[in-house]
Amino acid sequence: MDFEFRFDIVWNNFPLLMEGVETTILLSLITMVLGTVIGLCVAIVRLKARKIFALPLIIYVEVFRGTPGLIQIVWIYYCLPIVTGLQLDAFASLVIAMALNIGSYLSEVFRAGIQAVNKGHIEAAAALGFRPGQITRRVVVPQAAYRMIPAIGNVFVSAIKLSSLCSVLGMAELMYQGQIIIANFFRPIEVFTIVALIYLAMAYTTSLFMMYLEWKFAWVRRDKMSFWQKFRQISRSALQIKPQGEL
């Protein structure tokens, strides 16, 4: 094989990639926060409100889960100003598109998590004289939050990768910066390999954070291990299935 890998091109242009990383992180973080707010609101309205209010939300969830993210981003970027007359800057319209996409997935995660709480546990609290808000805070949230963390992690990780689509609209995030280097040096394999590794690093950091949350929110803690001790133990027995709520 006479192909010669030229990773030095990537290293020489690394600051360019890092600028992209900054934008990617900013895009992703804002998307996650906004998406969580949207998802929570949608889930709560779908669970609590009358059917008539739920219907538009069901349509929203199905549309944003069922169409390509790229088209959503492009559509909101170009069509929203035409339809509404609202002129947003590129960053804002991309964040809105991604947050709507991520929010549709998260709303289903939240809805499932809330619905999975044992009705008996809720009735027990009601029978003891808890008010609805107290039941939510003391029984539903602690149980649902813990169960939802892994699924939320999934969606957050896909948010990071979703942000790469913003390159299509000229947002100078990691993918876009990579493509600029490729266009200049014609070295797609090396650049894409490194760009992929950087995405992996960001995704894995997110996964670790979610694992930390899972440790933090565990209902049952029978040992006094720190997160890192626990993390090593989990890594060693990665495939062992533990009872619910226990870490």
Next chain:
Amino acid sequence: MTGSSSINGKTLAVKIRDLHKSFGTLEVLKGIDLEVTKGEVICILGASGSGKSTLLRCINQLTVQDRGEIHVGGDPIGFEKSSDGEHKKADAKTLAEQRSRIGFVFQQFNLWPHRTVIGNILEALKIVKKLSHVNAEKIATERLEDVDLLDWKDEYPDTLSGGQQQRVAIARMLAMEPDVMLFDEPTSALDPERVGEVIDVMKALAAKGHTMILATHELNFAKDTADRAIFIDEGVIVEQAPAKEFFASPKSERLQSFLERMSN
């Protein structure tokens, strides 16, 4: 009408008038009337689906009746008196306050898995009764002693046997010092060898003079402990009598055949 009336000089704890409840087209309760005096222990017997659980659940409004009134300690449950003397539907705060005075023990225990044994008991004392941690802990410890589970206070419910979990659930209910205690088939989900320990706890409560209404299949418990036994079939009270008389000489044919089936 007032709920604080009395019969034979005894104070009424619970008064139920013409209670109806349907689930879809299925009419589960078809007009139940029941009066329970303070300190009385009542066992409700009946086949599965006869309406025992629904009746108990209506008393603390986990199930809301279609028609009929329930008074506990004189208060119309699920309703509140407005300024013009009319009854209107109780708001969440009033209902929660009413429920806090009615103890309920579930067939499936329903301990919270995210709290320890003592945590389960502290929760309601702190959240509903707004007690300080110290005061709540004192009460919780005493109630755990009552059910002989103080050694298990820092364990999580999933490590306890069914019988132990049910005793914790009873301790949790007791800690709230309810005026009336409702038990919805408290031993039906237990292994046979674990039934006795829960029965013993309930007998001790009855001996202390608590007002108790139990839906149960434990005929011996009903015979020994109940002041009055009630037979419900197809949503109506078919027969009720002092427990000894109830079992010794059942009058209706339906109760006779029920008791016969149960003792086989």
